[in-house]
Amino acid sequence: MNVLVYDNEEQIGIAAGNYMCGQVLAKPDSVLGLATGSTPLKPYGHMIKLYEQGAVDFSKVTTFNLDEYYPISRDNAQSYYYFMNEHFYSKVNLKPENIHIPNGQTDDVEAECSEYDALIEQSGGIDLQILGIGQNGHIGFNEPDSSLNSATHLTELSKSTIEANARFFDNEADVPKYALTMGMSTILKARKIVLLASGKSKHKALSELFDNSINTSVPATMLKIHPDVVVICDKEAYDGIDK
Numbered sequence: 474m475n476v477l478v479y480d481n482e483e484q485i486g487i488a489a490g491n492y493m494c495g496q497v498l499a500k501p502d503s504v505l506g507l508a509t510g511s512t513p514l515k516p517y518g519h520m521i522k523l524y525e526q527g528a529v530d531f532s533k534v535t536t537f538n539l540d541e542y543y544p545i546s547r548d549n550a551q552s553y554y555y556f557m558n559e560h561f562y563s564k565v566n567l568k569p570e571n572i573h574i575p576n577g578q579t580d581d582v583e584a585e586c587s588e589y590d591a592l593i594e595q596s597g598g599i600d601l602q603i604l605g606i607g608q609n610g611h612i613g614f615n616e617p618d619s620s621l622n623s624a625t626h627l628t629e630l631s632k633s634t635i636e637a638n639a640r641f642f643d644n645e646a647d648v649p650k651y652a653l654t655m656g657m658s659t660i661l662k663a664r665k666i667v668l669l670a671s672g673k674s675k676h677k678a679l680s681e682l683f684d685n686s687i688n689t690s691v692p693a694t695m696l697k698i699h700p701d702v703v704v705i706c707d708k709e710a711y712d713g714i715d716k
């Protein structure tokens with residue numbers, strides 16, 4: 474696992490945005506795995522800037538997002554589709570038919586999840602997956618548990634995640650209790666992974682990423698078995714971690 478430590482979120486945004494765009498320059502029809510949350514916002518901003526400057530073209534790129542609340546409609550301002558549209562999809566030249574995110578309105582969760590994994594396979598697999606990390610060590614919505622689900626699935630959000638995400642809602646009670654998420658093996662099949670972490674609140678989870686354990690109670694530790702992970706973080710999240 475490689476780690477790049479920067480002073481602040483601005484620099485994380487430039488580094489991660491360049492890394493993602495570098496992937497697209499090297500392979501114009503790349504399949505990108507995308508994430509929501511506050512940490513990817515600066516990287517998306519930098520990617521949009523590079524697109525506006527004519528430095529990168531997303532017309533052949535396919536995207537798959539990690540997760541979506543359930544149940545939720547796409548036009549609900551709290552949905553991850555809405556978030557992605559506002560902060561990335563609508564700002565670059567991705568083709569609408571190449572954009573994928575789990576359908577938070579599906580009546581048939583099982584079919585939706587297995588079709589999502591099948592679509593990723595059919596598109597050739599994810600070349601580069603961007604990940605945030607939860608304070609509790611979750612990636613996507615793979616929450617700490619005694620065992621983890623490998624495929625895309627419906628999951629119940631942990632208390633810690635509901636508390637952390639309450640900042641996006643008027644009340645904690647409004648945070649959805651369930652989500653559809655890529656599973657661990659869906660994520661680990663990505664050829665490259667970039668994990669972003671910013672701020673003190675991520676320090677504990679990040680420390681566990683750099684110790685010697687692989688533990689389903691900190692799902693991110695499973696990334697240790699992946700051959701190509703880059704962690705892009707800031708000093709606040711990283712300081713004090715002995716690699």
Ligand code: PGA
Nearest residue numbers: 510511512513605606607
């Ligand atoms: P954040 O979320 O970027 O908003 O901190 C990360 C996550 O929960 O995966």
